[in-house]
Amino acid sequence: MFYGKRYLELMEQVIKGGGEKAILRHTQRNKKLLVRERLQLLLDKEETLELSPFAGFGMPYGDIPAAGCLTGIGKINGVWCVFIANDATIKGGTAYPITVKKQLRAQNIAIQNRLPCIYLVDSGGAFLPLQADIFPDKNHGGRMFYNEAVMSAVGIPQVAVVCGSCTAGGAYIPTMVEETVMVDSIGTIFLAGPPLVKAATGEDVSPEELGGATLHAKVSGCIDHFAATEEEAYECARNIIATLNFDLPPHKTTNFEEPLYTAEELNGLAPKDYAHTLSIKLVLSRLTDGSRFLEFKALYGTTLVTGFAQIKGHLVGIVANNGELTHNAALKGSHFVQLCDQRGIPIIFLQNTRPNVTMAGTLSKAEDVTNQLKAQGSMMAAVACATVPKITIIIGGCYGGESFPMCGRSFDPNFLFLWPNAKVGLVGPNYCSEIQEPDGQNQDEAQLKIMKERLENESSAFHSSSRVWDDGVILPKDTRMVIGQCLNIIKQKPRLHSQPERRAVLRM
Structure with a gap:
């Protein structure tokens, strides 16, 4: 690889x-x-x-x-x-x-x-x-x-x-x-x-x-x-x-089940680009204890997968891209993130978002896009205000606006790691073909080639990590181990809910 x-x-x-x-x-x-x-x-x-x-x-x-x-x-x-x-x-x-x-x-x-x-x-x-x-x-x-x-x-x-x-x-x-x-x-x-x-x-x-x-x-x-x-x-x-006199949590859990499938297979499951059609559940089955996953709203907003699982004996909520973050998917994500926050359950985000695309078209399409943006805004607010620990793993694409509700770096996850194949950028290299000069003329082929190469180079996982936009590049096969370490580390801190008044979970 x-x-x-x-x-x-x-x-x-x-x-x-x-x-x-x-x-x-x-x-x-x-x-x-x-x-x-x-x-x-x-x-x-x-x-x-x-x-x-x-x-x-x-x-x-x-x-x-x-x-x-x-x-x-x-x-x-x-x-x-x-x-x-x-x-x-x-x-x-x-x-x-x-x-x-x-x-x-x-x-x-x-x-x-x-x-x-x-x-x-x-x-x-x-x-x-x-x-x-x-x-x-x-x-x-x-x-x-x-x-x-x-x-x-x-x-x-x-x-x-x-x-x-x-x-x-x-x-x-x-x-x-x-x-x-x-x-x-x-x-x-x-x-x-x-x-x-x-x-x-x-x-x-x-x-x-x-x-x-x-x-x-x-x-x-x-x-x-x-x-x-x-x-x-x-x-x-x-x-x-x-001599710090720390009140340490109980020893880490050791009586958990390993996944039914080997972690080595994750190297071959790493998405090559945001458009890869691989089901995210194939990845989850190699991360969770006993390969078990209790899915939440399984038939609604199916381009986002949400649910509960255990990783190394820790109960977690999982929010994972399975395609475009549609209106229904974003509403589901908002609901699930609030649910985890109310129950004090850490959230694992598995991010494979898509580049921004041009949304020109009919009025009905513009209305659809507006509704999608509002739903994504609701999910951003839910993620930003959730007080539970958040761990983000970028397994594929980390592009533009869709990366924010999936707890990108600007949304302050406790830890954020990338797989070596990950891409981090505002837009994808193919966006270059849509760039026009102020007079409406397309750029010449040489300019487009230079721009595309630059976007390709600057979106690599190693470019991102060299600039500390994340906490490190990890091999896919090590993902379960790293998440387990992070959860053990987080457990040392007692959780203090920042909201003085508890609020009801909103069914988005």
Whole structure:
């Protein structure tokens, strides 16, 4: 499968980090552990959910593997935690615009799911040539510090381990968390390093004298725990998480049935395009426990499939495209989403929407389109206002307006993943043939070809994931496992219904 091959190629590049030379410099000259070795010491020996591993590829300023940092969710002493860990083998841990975006997404996941957050800081600060895209705006670098303050205020614990350089704006990360651990000899915290001090004052000062662990432990008080080695630092961080006094949910369910059909078959069932006529129930039968599915309104609005099932022992509602989101299908979706919200049941959206199409024609057709838009608007409102957790998997097309009621990224799902074959765009490449110049003339063939190729390239799953429009590309065969992990993670947060008054479910 071509898309699977591309997935494996990119994953190999991610694991290599900054390359052999950078790894040797990091481990031999600087005497530091690699970021994945650090996470092995920090996290429990269980599966972790890595987020956006393909972020940073194909950016205008070059390839930044994994955006220069690893983010994800793993257990520390039994508690699900978000981790944000700089990889200093990639551009010295320097923060690029895509690095900031990936870190902010990880923080937002921590906020939305009320997960403790731990930062492994090893960064030289922002990449100055791109400062205009990193520093001044609302969702640029300073937002990390704003988020740290807000998270602390609402009771989301944060811990930092300073295991390398912590320079310039990055120096605020460890000084704003509740507890900070710092590694002797390799960890430093300062706004400006020795070269800038020398240039500004003429003073010669070593990194340790300016901002080492001893200084911050004994003099400034910026850190709370002094660690002689990295191994000691991660053990200390684990012990801090053990003191959070979290009221953990019961252990994850293990007595569930596997699907009757193998997950490997999902690779062959992945839709090639939005118009693929494959029944979504073939996909569902390879995701749900015992391949069971209690369908809701089975004979109404059949281009959308809704119903209840269990995945890895968790009760879920499923909303899945089986074609165009028609008027009746959208009304059914609105009804079902409200039902799940009233019952406190998480919703899984399986999205395979279609590109926008031209709707010119008779008055009756225009009226039909208007009614369809109103119904889709009702479903958008139901999805936006539902307080239950939402997980979206884009298994095929994610196009235009129909992606919104199916809980696209702008509708704030707790997690959103794509299959490698997924397409994400406002319109499909075939839309180019309908584009006209202002004078009404069609564009020439060369222009149309260029536009079509651009739409094709920019709608790929890997283009989307490189820009953190999602939480990562997953292989179809891993979908059940990933959904199960997300449901276990979500379960750690007690559900608080945001509506002070309960409302009746409206039969749309």
